Amino acid sequence: MASKRDNLLYKLRKKGVRVLTRERTIFFAFDREPFDVVQVKRLCREYHFNVQLELQ
Structure with a gap:
């Protein structure tokens, strides 16, 4: 069973954000402003x- 954290990470990665758990x-x-994204805030x-923040 997936946890809430796993669901947040999944949605964030679908948006193209790189995450090291x-x-x-x-x-x-x-x-971009990171805290406009709900998953980042949570x-x-x-x-x-x-x-x-990283330069692209």
């Missing part, structure tokens, strides 16, 4: 993930 890091494009708040 072992390091709890979300790599997000520099030109992963940071509930599961203590960090956002790393």
Whole structure:
């Protein structure tokens, strides 16, 4: 049975965002606002993930 965290990660990866679950890091494009995405907000708040902005 999938957990809520797995569902959030699945939806985020479908949007083209790279995530390292072992390091709890979300790599997000520099030109967009990461906290406009609901999955990013919830992963940071509930599961203590960090956002790393990257140049593309």
